Structure formats: structure tokens, C-alpha cells
Amino acid sequence: MSGGTGPTERADAARNRRHLITTAREMLTELGPDQLTMDALAERSGLGKGTVFRRFGTRAGIFQALLDDGERAFQEQVLAGPPPLGPGAPAPDRLIAYGQARIHFLADYYEIARSALDGRQPIPAGSQTPMSQTHIRVLLAQIDLGPADLDLLAIQLTAALDGPLLLYLSATDLGRAAPQLARGWADLVRRVCRP
CATH class of the missing domain: 1.10.10.60 (Homeodomain-like)
Structure with missing residues (x-):
């Protein structure tokens, strides 16, 4: 967006x-x-x-507009919705909630994101989301992680959410796997955020 x-x-x-x-x-x-x-x-x-x-x-532009519209609503929930996705919860809880909500968003918008490809893009539109990376980076900065490279960690966590889900799973697989992926995200965040 x-x-x-x-x-x-x-x-x-x-x-x-x-x-x-x-x-x-x-x-x-x-x-x-x-x-x-x-x-x-x-x-x-x-x-x-x-x-x-x-x-x-183009036809892909229709799907990009639909994806942008969905992203806008998703971002409103992240920025102003109720906790733990929205403000007011501890940063680790918000990070877990964000990733889980993002997984479900990507599952819901899978076909739209894939159809937003215009043939010139090597990866699905929407799989590189600066908002995800920025939001994750902001939340990581609120957690005492010691001398971690927060910029690199934010890139790695963003990659764990967006690209692989759209690139490697079919819509059916993603729909079935979303709950397991959400649990895996929570486990990953807890491990990353250990003191």
C-alpha cells in the first residue's frame, strides 16, 4: 500500500x-x-x-486494489484496534498477535495476492510489506533483547510471515495450515524474545 x-x-x-x-x-x-x-x-x-x-x-491491478483495500483495513486494526493486536498490550504479546493475524490475513487473501501478479514480478504482490517490517522492528525495540541487530531480526521475522506463505503453499494447504502456522509463529516469537 x-x-x-x-x-x-x-x-x-x-x-x-x-x-x-x-x-x-x-x-x-x-x-x-x-x-x-x-x-x-x-x-x-x-x-x-x-x-x-x-x-x-491491468487485470492484476484489480487484484492489487483489492489487496490494498484489505491491507488498509488490516493496518487500521494493528494501529488502532483492541489489544493485543492493537496498542495497549506488552510488546511480545502484540508481536505474537500481529504474526497470527497476518497469517490469517494472508490465508484469506491468498488468491487475491496471487492474482495480483502482473507477470513482471518474481514474487506475489503484497509479499514484501514494509508495514510488517516496520511494525515488527518497533515492537522488537520495546523488548530487552540485548545486543541483537533489530533491523536484521525484523527482516528475518517479516520473511517468516509473508513470502514463504504465498510462495510455497497452495490456497488449500494454507487454509489448513493457518492454525499450525499461527502456533509456530507464537513459538518462534517466544524463543526470539527469551531473556
């Missing part, structure tokens, strides 16, 4: 974006990812093909 402030979106463009995202989610639920195309989205939304192409650029 890109941060910062860009040009203000026109009201009609914002309305079209929300409508397209809602329509794309409905189509994905009803028809699956293979049937969600630029033409089908334009037809189902009642908007012109030009509007859809300007908004997303």
Missing part, C-alpha cells in the same frame, strides 16, 4: 473506485478469481471499460 498524500481524488472518481472495489469483491466471491476480468468488471459495474482501465491498468 502506498503512503503519503497525493492529489485529492475527485468525488466522482472516489465513488467509482468504491463501486468498482465492491463489485470486484462480489464477483470474486460469486465467480472466483478466474472470472474477474477487466471486461467482466466493466459490464457488471455498469461503468465504461475506459473507466476500469484507467482505474486499474
Whole structure:
């Protein structure tokens, strides 16, 4: 998800974006990812093909927008939701909750993330998430880990969450393995955070 402030979106463009995202989610639920195309989205939304192409650029762009939308909601929970995922819990508990929530997020968004590939990317879109690395780094800094290289440790923990889950497991495997992966994440964090 890109941060910062860009040009203000026109009201009609914002309305079209929300409508397209809602329509794309409905189509994905009803028809699956293979049937969600630029033409089908334009037809189902009642908007012109030009509007859809300007908004997303490619079919992969539709899925990237859906992934970004989900990431935005996930980040709101991390930054302002209830503890332990949100603020207010001890850092080790938040780190465990973050990883477990992230695993479940990736399981839920697996097909969307895979479909966000545009053919030029060697790995699934969303598998390199600066927010994960930054959040993990901030939480690690709140834990007494001695002389650990917190930047490197944050990179390694982020890699344990994102890339392998999307690269090596099928949607079915990930769905079945999510609870086991969540338990494994909790074990990993407890071992890393031992005094």
C-alpha cells in the first residue's frame, strides 16, 4: 500500500473506485478469481471499460486494489484496534498477535495476492510489506533483547510471515495450515524474545 498524500481524488472518481472495489469483491466471491476480468468488471459495474482501465491498468491491478483495500483495513486494526493486536498490550504479546493475524490475513487473501501478479514480478504482490517490517522492528525495540541487530531480526521475522506463505503453499494447504502456522509463529516469537 502506498503512503503519503497525493492529489485529492475527485468525488466522482472516489465513488467509482468504491463501486468498482465492491463489485470486484462480489464477483470474486460469486465467480472466483478466474472470472474477474477487466471486461467482466466493466459490464457488471455498469461503468465504461475506459473507466476500469484507467482505474486499474491491468487485470492484476484489480487484484492489487483489492489487496490494498484489505491491507488498509488490516493496518487500521494493528494501529488502532483492541489489544493485543492493537496498542495497549506488552510488546511480545502484540508481536505474537500481529504474526497470527497476518497469517490469517494472508490465508484469506491468498488468491487475491496471487492474482495480483502482473507477470513482471518474481514474487506475489503484497509479499514484501514494509508495514510488517516496520511494525515488527518497533515492537522488537520495546523488548530487552540485548545486543541483537533489530533491523536484521525484523527482516528475518517479516520473511517468516509473508513470502514463504504465498510462495510455497497452495490456497488449500494454507487454509489448513493457518492454525499450525499461527502456533509456530507464537513459538518462534517466544524463543526470539527469551531473556
